Amino acid sequence: MLSLSLPDACCRDVGIVALPGPPDVPASAAEAFGGLPSLATAVDALGIQAVLGISLPSPTIFAQYFVFAVLLGGIYGLVALGLTMIFGVMDVINFAHGALMVVAMYTVLVFSDATGLSPFFAVPFAVLLLFVLGIIVYRSTIAPIIDAPQENQLIVTFGVLLILVSGIEMIFGSDPQQLGLNLGSLEIAGVFVPQGQLYALGIALVALAGTWLFLQRTMLGRAIRGTADNRDGAQYVGIDVPRIDALTFGIGAALAGLAGAVIPLFQSFTPALGDQYLINAFVVVVLGGLGSFPGAFVGGLIIGFIQVFGSAYLGGSTYQIVIFSAFILVLLVKPEGLLGGSTDE
């Protein structure tokens, strides 16, 4: 667990950066970020600049934070995508989302170990597997109670979470695992871009575009949006709503799988990592607007920026307070979320 929360440390306390592992590891959200040894050098350099008496950030440091924030925000957006889709169509809050991500992480691990292929080949496999798993979970647990009050479904997905995470812990233990990839960083004009996260962001954008096109351009996609818009109305035009639900849950799980599958590219993981991402994903989804796709990315970026810049300038875990203050503020001012109120944009 090297160099966690680097941006946090670099301006505030250079001494901590020099240590291999900061003693006061900030809360889970920060853990999600970082984990690449190669980054340590990158930020070490920044730390040295800080030591040289630059109290205001130089353009380079600022650009560095900006890159970190975008990368982190993109991952949060990807994590939130599947969550927001399932909620938008089915009104189900899927607590198992994080657990599905964890399944994908370990799928990538097992796949790479077993085949010896690059983990990149494991990503599509994990997505496909999670799609099938999602449909099985939907059919076996949610479909029978889809008309029950919302909290019933919520609790059922919580049960699924416990089963999946405990199952993985039983098989793999709870020690951190990593793929042993060392993708390194690109350096552009003094700004370091960690490649693992760059690929993850690229995959996230492709996933967003692909899902978007599917929803906008295909008959099935329109049927999903129609069902999200008016479940009652949908059945009157012959849309088989339970089937659309199954499909939606499958796609939502596949998106969780995608998010889960790219995280090992830049971070070590444990069975508990999914929950840590899930908490932030909930904030992201509510910030952006429940059911809104671009909202998921906007919300993700907001959280990414608050986390990176907040930990850089506010010290400790203060940024967490900022995140949840922003969350509460949005709920007060615009309860439907920044881009909420519709599901198709």
Add this chain to the structure above:
Amino acid sequence: MTRPILETEGLTKRFGSLIANDRLSVTVEEDTIHGIMGPNGSGKSTFFNTVTGCYRPDGGTVRFDGEDVTGWKPDEIARRGLARTFQIPSPFEDLTVKENMLAVFTGGLRSSVRIPEEKRVRADELLELLEIDHVADQEAGGISGGQEKLLELGRILMLEPACVMLDEPTAGVNPSLRNRLLDHLQTLNDRGTTFVIIEHDMRVIADVCDRVTVFNQGQVIVEGDFESVTNDERVRDAYLGNAAEHDASLETLIGEGANASAAEEAESPDPGATPDAGTDPGSTGSADAVPAGGTSEAASAAASTASALSGIGTESDGDPWLVGEDLVSGYGNHTVVDGVSVESRDGVTCVFGPNGSGKSTLLKTLAGVVPAWEGTITHRGVDVTDNRPAENVDRGVTMLPQDGGIFGDLTVRENLLLGGYTVDDGTVREERFDEVLTSFPELEGKLDERGQSLSGGQQMMLSYGRAMMTGAEVYLLDEPSSGLAPSLIDQVFEMTRRLVESGAQVILIEQNVREALRIADYVYILAQGQLQFEGTPGDLTDEDDLVELYLGLD
């Protein structure tokens, strides 16, 4: 005896621009049972809510028992002696029936921690009086819908109120229990409790109410005894709708409809219904009925629509395509449709009935949206009773829900395309798409706008157009004209007629009976979930009969 116990003066309640209660002045005499009736949305429940303090009035006063209680809190008003029930009973489901009774907070915050003996005695007495003492120790979540209603009444009576306001006490209650409930009301009334009841079941009003106030559009239109109220022309207008030609007698209107139906093949009517005078059951008329008043404009429009629907290859053969037999359905433990048999016929089959009579539920049951508890539904001889709505649409049975059911966030184009969701052949879908646009040119310029941005009339066109995209041969239309300006109602009937002329069978629910009779070829009248009448419009020549049937007076 003639002391007023509850008086409102100029009581007004607004929701935004909607005036739900418009200067209502109602006087309820002590020791009477006072009925409040009025069509859907006339402000009855709002009146209750405003009087009992659930809403703050925007104007006017409420006097109860000689005291001004305007603006009091609901619990204060309840303890002052003016109690109420709600339309949907909500007992504490995990408590027993008796605990529900004892849970009533008779003394406000001064209620002591221990339940006094006299409260227990009163609870026992009331349970016995209401004849639900045999379920006293059962959990309230498990009792029947009717028992729930009685429990609701019992809980209110724990407050020993001088006046009780009941919101639809008999809705969803079976006839025998309803009679019991009414007996209890009368017993309690004899003992000195005043009742104000909102009721759709006119038999209840006729049986128990001393005086009746009729609301329409938030105003009192008439007050008097039941007899004089039901004979009042304004009341008939409120319930049956204003005919466009106000001077035209109903006979003329019906005459037009009857011409159309004369050419109809008539199934021999249910023997239980009123004698079928208009048609000869043996005659097999021409299958293509031309509805009366069909202008040449309509005919040409219909020609284009006909090809849009050609996908199914419908051909009128005089048989009913969609048949429901002895249908029973409802929600939860409330039976709403109680043994109704209906058929779709060539032309327009109208279903009339007061609010809450089960019309929408009947249509939803036919469409598969609400499962049938009993009875069978067949489409072209195939049993479709357990079909899901999607399967029925695929078979050619499409329902237009009351709100149109359009996708507000999707564009008009997407709405229409989704109408063709069950159509696998892309070219057929596109042909239909073009033809729907020919029928509704107004939509063409709006294709990329969102459904919710359209005007009410355009949304209705969109829902018709979307339904036509399914290529159905049986259309179930649930009050397509509701919420539309009167000028658009003609358009709705025009579009309905087009569906018929394209060869489809249409079942239409309509509140505006007088207008709908102009296009009806066959009529069913429902009240309290049961069929009161079926036959051709020609059988309905006497408006008094119609009023009685419509109001469910038998």
